[in-house]
Amino acid sequence: MTRITESLSISQARKLVLLSQRVPPFKQAGSSLDATLSVIEHLGYIQIDTITAIQRAHHHTLWNRNPQYLTSHLDELMLSKQIFEYWSHAAACLPMRDYRFSLPRKQAIASGAENHWYHRDEKLMKWVLNRIAKEGPLMAKDFEAKGKKTGEWQTGPVKQALENLFMQGKLMIPYRVNFHKAYDLTEHVLPDHIDTSIPGAEEYARHLVTRYLQANGLGKASEITYLLKNTKALVISVLQELESDGELFQTSVNGNNYYVLPASLELLDKPLARSQLKILSPFDNLLIQRKRTLDLFGFDYNLECYVPASLRRFGYFALPVLWEGKLVARMDCKADRKNAHMHIHHLALESGLAKTEAFALALSKELLPFLKFNACRNITLHRTSPSYFKQELARFV
Numbered sequence: 001m002t003r004i005t006e007s008l009s010i011s012q013a014r015k016l017v018l019l020s021q022r023v024p025p026f027k028q029a030g031s032s033l034d035a036t037l038s039v040i041e042h043l044g045y046i047q048i049d050t051i052t053a054i055q056r057a058h059h060h061t062l063w064n065r066n067p068q069y070l071t072s073h074l075d076e077l078m079l080s081k082q083i084f085e086y087w088s089h090a091a092a093c094l095p096m097r098d099y100r101f102s103l104p105r106k107q108a109i110a111s112g113a114e115n116h117w118y119h120r121d122e123k124l125m126k127w128v129l130n131r132i133a134k135e136g137p138l139m140a141k142d143f144e145a146k147g148k149k150t151g152e153w154q155t156g157p158v159k160q161a162l163e164n165l166f167m168q169g170k171l172m173i174p175y176r177v178n179f180h181k182a183y184d185l186t187e188h189v190l191p192d193h194i195d196t197s198i199p200g201a202e203e204y205a206r207h208l209v210t211r212y213l214q215a216n217g218l219g220k221a222s223e224i225t226y227l228l229k230n231t232k233a234l235v236i237s238v239l240q241e242l243e244s245d246g247e248l249f250q251t252s253v254n255g256n257n258y259y260v261l262p263a264s265l266e267l268l269d270k271p272l273a274r275s276q277l278k279i280l281s282p283f284d285n286l287l288i289q290r291k292r293t294l295d296l297f298g299f300d301y302n303l304e305c306y307v308p309a310s311l312r313r314f315g316y317f318a319l320p321v322l323w324e325g326k327l328v329a330r331m332d333c334k335a336d337r338k339n340a341h342m343h344i345h346h347l348a349l350e351s352g353l354a355k356t357e358a359f360a361l362a363l364s365k366e367l368l369p370f371l372k373f374n375a376c377r378n379i380t381l382h383r384t385s386p387s388y389f390k391q392e393l394a395r396f397v
Contacts, residue, residue, distance in 0.1 A: 007252040012268055013218065014325050015298055016260075016383055019267040020217035021286045023322065024276040025065045032068035035368045039065045041095040044211045045088040047283045050179070051305065054335045055374050057283035058093060063373055064278050066158040074353035078175055081191045085173045087180075089227035089288070096194060101207050103198045105228075107170030113228055116167050118160040125161045129170060129185075137174055137184040172228055205231065205238040210261070213248065215285065217267070218258035223292055263273055277323040277362040279331060287320060287327070299327035299350070315346045323362055335374045342376040346392070348385040356392055 018024075022042065028035040039062055040046055049057035055071070063069040074093060083093050086102045094102065107116035119247040132138050143158040152195065162183050166173040190196070199207065209232065212224045221239055223296050226230045239259055242248045264378045280286065282303045287293040294300050301320060304312040315332025322328070332346040334365040353359060371379060379397065384390040 006220075008252055010296070011325070013131055013253040015272050016217035016264060016267055017286070017296060018272060018322075018325060019270060020215060020264060022065045023280075023286060024092050024273040024278055025067060025283075027311055028066070032066065032070065033076060035066045036062055036073040037077055037095075038068055039085055040077070040093060041097065043215045043285050044098065045092040045094050046285070047088070048085070048091045048093060049283050051317065053305075054319075054333050060373075061283035062285045064280060064284065067369070070108075075175065078173075081189070084189070087167065090283075093289065094253065096191065098207075098211075099190070100197060100199055101204060103169065103196070104204050106199075107169065107198060108167040108230070110170075116164055120164055121157060121161055125156055125165055127157060129160045129165060132171065132183060133185060133205075136188075137182040139177070139180050139182050141180065178292045179314040181301055201234055202238060205234045206242070208235055209238055209248075209259075213259060213261045213264065217264055218251065218253070218254075220258055223289055238316065242364055253296070267386045271296070272325060274324045274360060275368045276396045277359075279366060282317065282319065286318075286322075293327070297327045298352075300326075301330075314348050318346070318348070321363070323359060326352075328359065329363075335376055339376055340375060340388045342371055342374060342379045342381065346383045346385065349379065349389060356389060360389070360393045361396055363393065367397060 020037060028038055030038075039141070043065075046058050046061055051057065054060065055063070058074065059069070060075070061070045074083070078085070078093075082096050083097050083374060084099060084102075086092065086094055087093065087105065105114065109116050128143070132145070134282060140156070140159040140162055143344065153192060157187045160179075166183060168193070171183045174184045174189045175182050191393050208228070212219050216223075221232060221236045224239075225235050235269055239248070243250065246262075248259050248261050251260050252258075282301075287297075287299070287301060290301055299320065304314060305316045309316075314330045317334070318332040319332040320329075321331055328350050330346075330348045331344055331350075334343045335341075336343060349356070349359075367379065371377065381390060381393060381397065384393065
């Protein structure tokens with residue numbers, strides 16, 4: 001039965017968020033590939049990232065929600081045209097059923113209403129588009145190197161032309177080879193049954209609101225429109241309209257107001273596998289918005305791979321650790337795949353973590369599948385904070 005409440009305790013809010021995010025995972029019907037697609041369709045996107053200190057973030061995020069996940073799943077779903085690549089708040093895999101909701105941004109970029117970060121060379125873009133039309137899918141390396149590399153990522157002019165065409169919606173990515181994108185004409189990639197009508201502004205805003213709240217449990221306008229340009233005013237208007245119509249309502253958590261779908265509160269009657277520990281990706285949907293993570297979980301997180309080595313507190317790629325419904329530690333890891341060896345350079349516990357022995361046991365259990373997922377057989381723990389925890393964990397590992 002749906003309950004309407006003016007406030008939620010922090011414990012209730014965290015439970016609602018975690019169950020909405022499907023982490024820890026719950027058993028799903030169908031094949032392991034079906035489960036992967038279900039996760040992507042529910043969450044709305046999976047961020048793609050290039051860092052390889054451990055298994056890449058898109059694989060890591062999905063594995064944490066589908067224990068039977070295989071890294072081949074994304075390729076399979078891409079080839080079967082059930083997902084596609086585009087930009088969410090960052091590069092992402094999105095469900096094909098939501099394709100038409102990528103069109104407002106593509107239209108804005110194509111018209112110049114929204115700027116892309118690469119210079120637009122219309123002549124080169126036309127030449128690139130014509131080659132792909134004649135030859136079929138091509139990668140950036142299939143074009144002769146032309147011109148000087150520029151920009152933040154030091155990309156060449158052809159790559160910039162490909163990305164401009166991709167962001168405008170004229171090209172899509174039908175597949176990748178060794179993580180390199182292939183580009184093809186959109187009409188060659190889209191399934192015939194996909195609706196390509198551009199949603200109106202209000203329909204688009206409603207989509208943003210409902211998708212976000214279904215996947216995240218509760219949210220604010222600033223969170224729903226995170227890194228989405230020119231959407232906040234309309235989303236606020238739609239939130240107010242939906243609240244007035246009784247389709248959602250506001251609730252308070254620690255003095256902060258959030259919007260909630262009434263049906264989401266039914267999740268509070270379901271159990272949360274608090275004892276199951278999960279080692280999360282820094283780019284996991286659960287904690288990609290750092291201020292939200294601090295507000296709801298009291299976890300002040302900064303990814304330090306972008307910080308000079310001398311200024312790092314926790315390490316280059318410290319992974320947040322979820323246990324008992326809380327974020328309780330950070331684990332800086334590096335997988336030495338050549339030698340099948342996992343290095344934990346630094347494991348730092350949060351100051352509020354008291355049950356260290358129980359935590360050590362839970363962590364040791366999760367490390368076994370985590371090693372396998374990262375193609376490692378052995379592990380070395382180099383340092384812990386506090387230092388005594390190293391011996392405590394060694395009893396179980």
